Amino acid sequence: MAKLDPIIQRKIMRYCAYQERCTYEVEHKLLVLGCPPNKITAYIRYLSVEDFLKEARYAEVFVRGKINNNKWGPRKIEMALMAKKVDSALIQRELVQFNAQWPELEAYWIGRMTKAWAYKSYDEYTLKGKLRAFLRQKGFFV
Known part of the structure; x- marks a missing residue:
């Protein structure tokens, strides 16, 4: 050495x-x-x-932190880890562990943003478009 x-x-x-x-x-x-x-x-x-x-330990902590603290979706987490050049097999392994939480997080954001936009007079079509765009920004597949 x-x-x-x-x-x-x-x-x-x-x-x-x-x-x-x-x-x-x-x-x-x-x-x-x-x-x-x-x-x-x-x-x-x-x-x-x-x-x-240890890359595996880093990926696990990163995924858990982004889900619990930032409420990110799987796509945004995957892209952030790819930007840090973490192995894609390792990324997928860590994301699969949290599969049960994705619908719950998506419902959280839908409820929160619907409530935030309730005071504005959006028609249903515009509101759905805004929700889709926001969920895509947060890393969810819509």
Whole structure:
């Protein structure tokens, strides 16, 4: 294994210990810290061996957080994880675990937005269009 700089090593370990991180975020942080690009894989390997970095754990925490806190739908979560370069098989595995919650979340948003738009005089067709657009924005398949 290549000789790792102890200062960068300590900083990146602290960065990963603070909250779950994906490999993409760690690579970006290593570049910001001034790590040579040829040593990034050595740092990633070290963090994985020491259990500071685990993609599966990151994906699970990310999905749970976006569902519980932001009430995102499956498509928006999938796109966010793809932007972070998480493996697609891992994304699907985590999303399947929450299949029972998607209709409940969709009903939550429909009720909330119908109530919010109730004071405006929208006809039924316009209201349905607005609801569909909003649900698509939140990541639901409509």
